[in-house]
Amino acid sequence: xxxxxxxxxxxxxNIDHVATVRNARGGAHxxxxxxxxxxxxxxxxxxxxxxxxxxxxxxxxxxxxxxDALGVPVNLEMAATDEMVRIALRYLPHAACIVPExxxxxxxxxxxxAAGQAGALRPRIAALRAAGIRVxxxxxxxxxxxxxxxxxxxxxxxxxxxxxxEGRADExxxxxxxxxxAASLGLEVHAGHGLxxxxxxxxxxxxAVAELNIGHFLIGQAILDGLSNxxxxxxxxxxxxx
Ligand code: PXP
Numbered sequence: 001x002x003x004x005x006x007x008x009x010x011x012x013x014n015i016d017h018v019a020t021v022r023n024a025r026g027g028a029h030x031x032x033x034x035x036x037x038x039x040x041x042x043x044x045x046x047x048x049x050x051x052x053x054x055x056x057x058x059x060x061x062x063x064x065x066x067x068d069a070l071g072v073p074v075n076l077e078m079a080a081t082d083e084m085v086r087i088a089l090r091y092l093p094h095a096a097c098i099v100p101e102x103x104x105x106x107x108x109x110x111x112x113x114a115a116g117q118a119g120a121l122r123p124r125i126a127a128l129r130a131a132g133i134r135v136x137x138x139x140x141x142x143x144x145x146x147x148x149x150x151x152x153x154x155x156x157x158x159x160x161x162x163x164x165x166e167g168r169a170d171e172x173x174x175x176x177x178x179x180x181x182a183a184s185l186g187l188e189v190h191a192g193h194g195l196x197x198x199x200x201x202x203x204x205x206x207x208a209v210a211e212l213n214i215g216h217f218l219i220g221q222a223i224l225d226g227l228s229n230x231x232x233x234x235x236x237x238x239x240x241x242x
Contacts, residue, residue, distance in 0.1 A: 011043070012045065016215055092133065118151070141177070166194065
């Protein structure tokens with residue numbers, strides 16, 4: 001995502017869990033593309049989607065459809081595998097966020113080991129960048145990882161806010177210091193994971209943070225905020241049928 005006014009902060013909306021609900025019945029409803037369009041209409045600055053190796057939510061055709069239909073940047077979260085790099089080069093999202101991925105995990109647990117996996121990451125980052133894709137690395141706010149990301153040529157880091165969201169002591173300070181270090185190295189700073197109405201403001205207030213990516217809370221809250229409307233409509237429909 002790009003183009004927000006100086007000093008502003010962008011919101012990327014992750015629509016993976018609309019696909020989770022869709023896939024529960026194997027049909028086409030609810031369509032994550034419709035959710036993406038609704039999020040954009042409400043002001044989302046970009047749409048984020050994670051194509052997992054096991055395709056548990058977003059599928060390849062979702063990436064293609066959402067990439068083609070949206071007027072805002074699409075950020076593809078992906079593992080640093082040859083398969084995912086091939087897919088990114090085929091669909092050419094605006095951005096790719098490289099995340100660690102383990103098949104058994106419920107969500108992305110912990111950041112990428114940019115320092116330890118430099119050999120595998122470097123050529124993949126270079127291939128994505130050569131195709132014009134803005135690459136970010138999803139890392140913990142750890143100075144060694146931030147320095148490794150800069151050394152690998154990634155222009156963006158996304159700082160993992162999961163530990164902060166779990167309320168671990170000192171995590172907000174680690175995020176603040178990590179964001180300042182990354183910015184001082186010339187990196188654009190994003191943040192995300194586990195953010196909600198209750199905990200987002202201190203992270204959004206960190207001056208170097210240019211973008212937040214939020215998914216699970218927004219999709220969950222959308223169900224709670226939207227349920228009364230859809231129940232009313234269904235009651236009206238079935239009542240009118242009699
Ligand atoms: N950023 C990255 C890189 C992620 O992997 C995720 C989870 O898919 C998020 C942000 C959003 O996390 P949450 O769904 O908890 O808001």
